[in-house]
Amino acid sequence: MVQHSDRPLRESVRKGLTLALLVALVPLMGCEPRGKAPGGRSAGLACPRPQAFLTSQEFNAQEQQLRALRQQAFAGDFFAQIDLARRYGGQEAEARKTYDPVEAAVWYELALANPDGFAPIVTARQNRRLGGARLEDCRQAERLGAFNGLEHLLGRMSSDERQEVRDRVIYVLSTQGAEGFRTLARLHDVGFGPFGDPNEASPIEPRKLEGRRLPAAATLFTRNDMDVYQFNYLAAQSGDVAGFVMLKDFERSSPGRAALGSDAEAKAKRWTPPFEFYPPEAPESGVPHSDESAPSGEAAALALARLDELPFLHVGHALAFLQVIPKPILTKAELSTTEAQTFQAMLGRPMTGRLSPLEEVRAIQYAAVSGQARSQLTLAVMYAEGVGLPRDYARAFYWFSQADRQGSPEAKYAMSTFFSLGMEGVADQDKASAVVYQIDGALAGFKPSAQRLRELLAQVSRAPRT
Template structure:
C-alpha cells in the first residue's frame, strides 16, 4: 500500500523533469544509449564521462562559457551543489565523481566523505529508479524505446555508483561513516517532506538498501545475506522507530503522501502502531545533525557550501524579520569568521568589499549588498564554528522566529551549545526551559533549573536581560503569530 502511494507521486517528478527528458530522448538515438553490465569502474570523472559498460546518460554540461576562467572549477562545483541539493540525480552523480578525485584534473577535490555523501544521495533519489516515462515497463529493457534506454542508462549509473560507494565505505572508519550519514540526513532534511519520506524508506526493511524497490536495487539480494554484507547496503540501520519518525516529520510538513505512508505503517502491525508516542516525542526534539556546512575551504580551495533552499523559500516571513535583530550580532559573527577585523554595530561600518568577501565565502553573487539570507548565514556559520555569542543569538532567533522559522527544539539545541561554552545567559535560558518544562524539548525539572540559575549567577549573569526572560517565557504558551513582538 505504501509503495503504491509512493509510486503515485511519480507524476510530479515526470512534470518536473519533462523538458529535460524530451531533450534526452532526442539525443539517445545519436549516442547509442548504455549497455549496462557489472564493472568495478564506478563511472567516469566529469559530466560527460562514461558509466558502467558504456557512455553515461546524456545530460546538460555544467559549463560556464566558452572562455575558461580562473575559478571555473569552483563555479562548476557550486552549480552542481545547487542542483544536487534540489534533488537532481545526475548532478548528484557528477558531484560524487568530482569529489572522488578519480579524474586527474580534479585530484585537488578528492574528499571520500563528501563523495560518499553524493553517491548515497543519488542512489536514494527516486528520480534514479522510478519509471521516467508513464506506461513504460522498465523490465523490458531497451526494447521499450527511448524511455527504456533512459532507464537502462540510469540503471548503469546506479550500479556504478553503488560499486564506488561500497569501495569507499569499506575503507572508512566508523567516524567517517557517521559523517556521511549526518551529511546525508542534513541534505535530505533540507528538501522538506520529500526528503523526510526518503529518510523513512532508508530505514524501512520493506524497501531496498537505498529506499528503492527491492527488485530494482543495484544490490544483489544474495549479498545481503552474507556474514559481512556490502558496506554500502548497511549505511543506514533498519528500525521502525526512525521509519515512524521521518514519516511523521513529512506529515507535519503538511505532506499528504507522508501522512498516507505513516498511516499505512501504523496499520501494518500493532507493534508499529504502539511506537507512535515515542516517535512523536523524538520528532519534537529532532534537529538535523548537520546544521550548516562550515565556511573553511578544504585543500581544493572550494568550500563545501550549503545550498539548501530552505531560507529563501520556506521561511519568507521569518526572514523578513531579520532586521529586528540588532546588527551588532551580525557584526560580531563576521568578526568571529575573520571577514572583518573587529565587531561593528551597524551595517554602515562594513564596506562593500567586506560584504563581497563574505558572499564569496558562501558562494553567492558578490554584489556587495547584504541580503537578509546572508545576515542569517553569518550568525549560523559563526555558531557552527564555535562562537558562543552567535550560538546564543541563534537560539533566541529560533525561539522568536526571527530570521529562521520558530523551532523550540533547535532553540534548545543552541542554548545548550552556548551553555557548554560557559555562556552565563545561556545558563539562565536553560534554567527557564527546565523550570517551565517544554513538551518534547525539556521536561520540567526544578532541581536542574535551580542548578543552572546558581551556575549563571556564579558566572556573573544578572537578570538584567529582562527581554531574554520574556522571550523564554513564551515557550510555555501557544506561539504568537510571527508578526507580533520584536527582539530588542
Template sequence: MGVALMAGLCLSTSLSGCDNMDWRWLQGRKAGVDGQYACPRPPEPFQTQGFNGQEREIRYYRHLAFSNDFFAQLELANRYSAADASDKNLEDHIESSVWLVMALANQQGYAPMSRAMDPRGGVLASRYDKCRAFERERAYRILNNELSMMDSGERDKVRDRVIYIQSTLGADGFRTLGRLYDDQYGPMGEPADNQQAIRAMMRGRNYGTSNVRTLFERSDVDAYLYNYKASETGDVGAYVLLKDFEKSAPSRTRYASFVESKARRWTSPYEFYPPDAPPGGVPHSDESRPDDGASYALSRMEELPFIHVVRALDYLNLLNVACFEPKDVPKQTIDALRSMIGMPGGERLTYLDRVRAIQLAAVNGDSRSQLVLAVMYSEGVGVEVDYARAFYWYQQAEKQGSPEARYAMSTYFDLGVKGVADQDKAESVVMQLDAALAGFKPSAGRLQAVLAQVSRTPEN
C-alpha cells in the same frame, strides 16, 4: 537537468528517442571507463576553462543536486571521485560518497519512466530505464569501494551530510530517510524487489555490497522517527504513510509515544552544510533552497540589532574597522566570510550573510553568538522557529557559563515546552537562582514569582 529535461532530450532529433538510440553512441559519456551503457547527459549550459570555470560548474551542479536532481548528483559524485585527471584538486571521497548515496536513494533513478510492449506479450523496460539501472549498479559498486576505505568517523560524516541534505527537502526527504532505515526496503531505500537492491543484498564479491548495507543500520525507531518528522511538515501523504508504517509490523505501534518525544527533540546534524574542501578545491557550498517560511524568517533580520552581527564577525577575526550599519562592512570582510562558507564574494552584506556569520561564530564556540542564535530560533528571526534547536543553543551557551542562557533555559522548564523541556518548576528555580547569583538581573524578580508558585503547589 532532471528527469523531465532528460526525457525531453530523449525525444530530440539527435537521439531519435531513447528506445531507438544507438547504444554504441553512449560509450565514454561522463561515466568513467566502464560507462558504455550510461545515460547520455544533457549538454552543459556554458563553456568554461580553468579554476574559475571549474568552480562555476561545481556550484551549478550543487544547486541542482540539492534540489534532488538524479543526474546532477551522479555528476557531482563523479567530479569528487576525481574520475578525470582534471578534477584531481576536487578529490574528496566523503563528498563523492554523499552524492552517490543521494543518487541511489533518489526515486528519479529507479521509478519506471516508460515501458515498451513486448511483441511476444508482456511489458519490457525502456532503454532509458535500462541506462538508469546501469548507472545505479555502477554507483553501488563505486560507493561500496569508497566506504571500504573509510573509518567509522568518515562514515559518520557521510551519513550526517546525507541526513542534513534530506532534511532540507521537507516531507520527501524525511520519507526517504525513513526508507533508508526501514528493513522492508532495499539498502538505499528503494523497493526491496528492485534489481540493483537485490544484487546489493547478495553475498559474494560479484554483487554483494556489505559496506553499503551497513551505512544505514536498519532500525524501526529511526524509520519511525523520520516518517513522523515527514508527517510533522503537514504533508497529507506523509501522514497516510506514517499510519501505513505503524500497521506494517505488530511491534511498531509500541514505539509511538517514545518516537513522538524523540522527534520533538530532533535537530539536524549541522547548522549549514560543512564548507570543507580538499586542498586547492572548491569549498562545499550549501545550496539548499528556503521555503516560504524560511524566506519570511530571513526577511526579519532587520529586527536583530546589528551589533550582534558585528560581534560575530569580530569573533571570526574578519573585521578590523568599526561598523555600525551593514553598509559599513568592507568588501574584503564579506568576501572572507563567504569564502569560509563556500559562497562567492559580493558587494553587500545580505540577510543570509548576517545569519551565517552568527551561525559560524556559534559553531566555533562563541557563547554570545550561541545565545543570540538560540533567541533567533525562539522568535523566528533569520531562521524558522525551532524550539528544539533553540534549546540546543541555549545549552551550548550555558555550558560556557552564560547566565543569560541559564535564565532562558529556566523559562523552558518553568512554562514547559512539550517534548523539548517538560515542565519542571524545581529545576526552573535552581536555574534562576544560579543565573541571579551570576548577576543576571531579570532573574531576581522572576525568581520570586516562581518561588511563590512552587510554594502554593500541594505536596504529593
C-alpha cells in the same frame, strides 16, 4: 492541516521538462558507453544528458561549475548528484585537485536513494518511442556505477569518515522537507532496499544481501524502527499527505511498531539536523563545499523578511569572531566590499561584496558553530522568535544549551524558562531543573527575572508581546 503550495506543480513541470529533453536526445544520442567507474568496474551505459561542463582547472571556472552542479544536486537532480560524485571521486578528480572521497560518497549515496533513479518515468507508449527499454536500462547502469563507486570509497574509509558521510546525507535530505524525511525513513526501513529503493530495483545482487558479510554500501544506514517512525512523523508534521499515509501504514504493520509512537514522537520533537549549514570544507582545489539548499515556504520567507529586527551589531560580533573584520561594527554600512567578499568566499557563495539576508544569518550560525557563546545565544533567540530563521523550539533549546555550557547567565535563565513553561519540542519538563537553573544563574552574577529576559529578547530580536 495540509499545507498547500505550488511545489508539486513546479516539480511536475521540472520532471516534464526533463522527460521532454530525454525524448529529444535519446534518438540522437542513444545510451553511450562510459569509462570504468572507481574500483575498476565498468559503469555500463550512461543516460544521455546535456553537454557536460568543460573540465577547466582554473579556480574560478571550477567554482562556478561545482556550484551549478551543487545547486541542481541539492534540489534532487539524480544526474547532477551522480556527476557531482564523479567530480569529487572520479579518475580526473586528482588532476583537478577536487578529490574528496567523503564528499563523493555523499553524492553517490544521495543518487542511489533518489527515487528518480529507480521509479518509472515513462509510459509504455513513450518507452516505445524511445526504442524499447533503453532509458530504463541506462538508469540502472548509472545506479550500478554509483553503487560500485560508493562501495570502492567506503571500503577505504574509517568509521569516523563513514559517520561524516551519514551526517552530510541526513543534512541534505533534511533541507528537502517532507520528501527528504520520507527518503530518510525508507533508508532505515527493512522493508526497502539498502538505498530506500524497492528490493527488486536494488543495484546490489540479491545473493550479496543474503550473506553475513554485506557490502559496505548496504550498511551505511542502520535499519531500525525508531528512526523510520521518527522521520515519517517529521514528514507528516510538515503537512505532507504521503508522510502521514506512510506513518499510519507503518503503525498498522505490527503491534510493536505502533507501541513506538510516544517515544518516537518525543524523539522527533527534539530532533535537529547534524549541521546548521553544510560544512564549507574544501579539497586541495580550495573550492569550498557550498550549501545550496534553498529556504522555501512561507515560514522561511517571513523569517528572513524579519531579519531587520535583529540589530546588525550581532552580525558584526560574529564576523569579528570569525576574523573577517578586525573589530565588531554596529551597522552594515561599516562593512567594506572586500570584507563582505572574504566572508562570501568562506561560504563558497558568489562574491558580490554585499551580504544578503541569508549570508547575515550564516555569519551568526558560523560563529555559533565555531564556539562563540554570544552568537549561540543570539541564534537560540532567533529560532525561538522566528527572526531570520523559521521558529524551531528544538533548535532554540539546543543553542540555549550550548551557550549555557559556556556559562552564559542569560542562557541559564532562558533554559529554566523552557523547562518550566514546557515549550513545544522540549521533552524534559522537570520543574526542579528550572529551580536549579535559576539559582545557578544568580550565582553567575545574573539575577533572573522576567524583565531581564524581556530585555534580552528585545536586544537580539523584538520585544515579546505581553
